[in-house]
Amino acid sequence: MMQPVKFSLLFFLLSCFVISCKWLSKDEEKPIAKAYDKYLYLKDLEGVVPKNVHGNDSASMVLAFIDQWQHEQVMQHQAETNVNIDNQAIQNQLETYKRSLIRFQYEQKLILQKLDTVVSDQEIQKYYQENKDNFQLKKPILKASYIKLPANAPKIAMVKKLFTSKDIRDADLLEKYCFKYSPNFSLMDTTWHYTEELAQIFPIDKLGENNFDNLNRIFEISENNTLYLIILRDSKFRDSLSPIAFEKENIKNLILNQKKLALINQMEKEVFDEAQKNNELEIYDK
Structure with missing residues (x-):
């Protein structure tokens, strides 16, 4: 060397x-x-x-x-050096893999050309209603509004009052305040989140799961010279039915997979029937 x-x-x-x-x-x-x-x-x-x-x-x-x-x-x-090589077995595996790869590429081309990727809200609703047992939550999900502020931010009492108000003018005032003083806030998020997602934004673990059903009240958490104001807008606990809005994208993908399988099965039947029609298939007597 x-x-x-x-x-x-x-x-x-x-x-x-x-x-x-x-x-x-x-x-x-x-x-x-x-x-x-x-x-x-x-x-x-x-x-x-x-x-x-x-x-x-x-x-x-x-x-x-x-x-x-x-x-x-x-x-x-x-x-x-340490394996008894069965060249015929390896060749058979390579041939099997080659056939599978060619078929897979053909199926992908077929899907790109002919698959209808539009999934309507009615299809999603129907699938959800017929498969509710498959949409049980394994862990809690939450809708939450929050405001992150420096510990010395001004007029905290006013902010908390505006945060719980349902008046549109108060919401406008609060948004202007947040743009000025908050490095991160979400006042009317209607998206469901797993708790670990929210934990990346604010210390939700300090609320405790026993407080997840205390909705529309302000939780106040101080940590590392930072003040978090949090309102839980909605919550769903583990083993409860997951909301359709939370499962919408998942259901869409499931329906698309069903459509893919149906398209491939239809193609297989059509080409097999065509082969039979053209006398391309025979079974010989022993």
């Missing part, structure tokens, strides 16, 4: 070849690395180093590529 200094020099020169794209046919045939009876050639490095990478960085990338290649060859050699 070459000394590290020679390796470094070789890798630098190789990277220069890659970057400049000055590939000489005689150099392409010279091996630059070996593992058992396998050789890596200069031409095998084409595309390894991006054109905008130069100097030591390019040399490092070439070195990493060669190192990875040798590791792969060592593991392959180890596997081939």
